Amino acid sequence: MTSAAPHQSILDNPFVLDLFAGPGGLDVAGHALDIPSLGIEWDKSACLTRYAAGLDTLHADVSAVRRDAFESLPPEINVLAGGPPCQTYSVAGHGAGRKNLNKVKEYIERLTAGESDESIDEDLKTLSDPRTALVLEPLRYAIQATRSPNREKRPYDVIVLEQVPAVEELWLHYAKVLQGAGLPDGTKYKVVVGRLDTETYGVPQKRSRAVLIARREGLAAPSLPVPTHRSYEAKEWNRRSEDEQASTGQAHQPTLDEGTAPGTEERGEIDDQGLQPWRSMGDVLAEPVGTHPGRATPFLVRSNYGSSGIPGRRGVRSDRQPAFTVTGRISRFVVFQHLDANIVYEGARFSMNEAGMLQSFPPDYPWSGKAQSQQVGNAVPPLFGARLLTAALGLPQLDPSALREPWQPATEEQQAKLRSQGCGAADACTDTCPRPEDQAPPPSTERPRKSNKNSSETSE
Structure with a gap:
């Protein structure tokens, strides 16, 4: 469903928590829209890029923050966003996530029924690739918000998620439970899910994404962003x-x-x-x-x-x-x-x-650290992210020219301050940061698809 209704912001002061924030695609969109955000990212190099760009960041494991440090998050956060790692769901990956779709749906049901985190975590250990479970983290954060004393148990008002097309089936299941039984405390959402092509929003790239936009009951029903550009087809x-x-x-x-x-x-x-x-x-x-x-x-x-x-x-x-x-x-x-x-x-x-x-990143965005091409490829296109945020929040569309001006990097002093907040020290990681060896992809019992090399495009 799309809508061309007049724009009217549904939140007075949106503040985004960006899970699996990568080098900053969604946060760059928020910056252009004058929306504050806090990103959680565990890859050191992606964090270095974020610090250089001047983006508020926690260098941390999303799951660990939920378990151990949720109460330290700013209580005024009212928008939850994220794109969980896609490797196990992408057609270019091993396929462990795609083969476990029904099992992941069961975990969604168990979480919204109020089953304990300890019980869920114990059973998640049986998955052949632990990354498959990361798609559950946005739901677990939404539930944790309703239990947080620091937030006065206030649920998030808006949820925005994006992933590779294979995850659309899980987003539809998210929608089913969020609109049906709702979260364990009874909070329900109105949800819209769709598969969108980034070139239809002005991104100079053919890329398909499965998108979920949810608004808490009591707010206006959500709509997917209206396309602004024509679709591209092979010639x-x-x-x-x-x-x-x-x-x-x-x-x-x-x-x-x-x-x-x-x-x-x-x-x-x-x-x-x-x-x-x-x-x-x-x-x-x-x-x-x-x-x-x-x-x-x-x-x-x-x-x-x-x-x-x-x-x-x-x-x-x-x-x-x-x-x-x-x-x-x-x-x-x-x-x-x-x-x-x-x-x-x-x-x-x-x-x-x-x-x-x-x-669609601005020119001169300060890519830093290692594996920079992987950072670029993993990122949410900022212009697409802006279309998602404006649709989710009822804001006017962003003028694309705002993302065509050269990016002004943070000063050394600003970077030191951001890193001190995100890592615990102004010039280095600390014991609270994820270890590099923990960031390597875990071994998988799944065999990669032999047809990968014959695919003209991946869906990552």
Whole structure:
């Protein structure tokens, strides 16, 4: 369900708690909307990026904060948001989460029935991959809020969740229990769930997400954000290239005419439904901004993913199309530029600044620490996050230009203060921070899907 009703904020002073906050996608959206937020993130490098960006952060395990430090959270927080880790649910992962959907639904039922945390935690140990249980944390936080003396047992007013499409089934089950029996104290919510494509909200990237927006009973019923841009569909030129490779049995070599092959006609103006053309890679990367020098067009991008079941064929898009789903492999994408009309050469691969811009992060966002491409790929696109927050809170849509200005990083003094609050020391982690060895993916008894290498896009 979507709505074009007049905007009227449902909360006077929204304050967001961002679980699994990553490098700050949702918090950047909140910053642009002038909404305060506090992020909880256990990856050290992602926290370093957040500190450099000036975002309030706790370097901590979401589950540990709920168990041991919930009462220390600001009591004025009234919006719960989060995107639990997707590895066990993504089609690019081992699939442990997808295979345990029914079991996770049972845990949802047990939690909302008021079963003790100790009993639930003991049974969760039987899951083959512990990360599967993290999708329960938003519900457990919502329940804990109703038991918190520091909050006077006041429930969250709004809940906003997003994940890979495979989790839509669990969000629908969340909706069923939140609207039916409600939380153990009787609090109920009105809920809307849907699968949304980020390019239909102005993000220059094809990325699908399962979204849940809930509002406490007594507030207006929620709606999904109204699309602002047209949907992108694969064009004939891509199919033609695949057919050519299949018939010749030879590895595909990009050519300049792929950018003008059949099906890549001009995107046109605003259509009769008021939707703008989807934004392309060239729309955001061609012009210089901040320290980004601009990228010459035309260019082609060959992804690191196989296409149409042909391992040797990699998906190719031109600068006039949205990016492939940006994941931790974005740094491996090959970019082809040209010297003249007949010569194509391999150009510079996407910088972290450019990769962030394809995610709709502001130029010059201060990516820090290790595994920066993974940070970029794991993040919520800020523009998409802004669409979710404005829909959830009844606010006017954000002007996208607010996210196209270069980001002003925190000063060293500000970073020291943020790290002191988030880690316990101004220049280092402390014993309260998650240990690096605990951040490695746990071993799984599930085997990865053999078809991963043949997928043209992942759903992470």
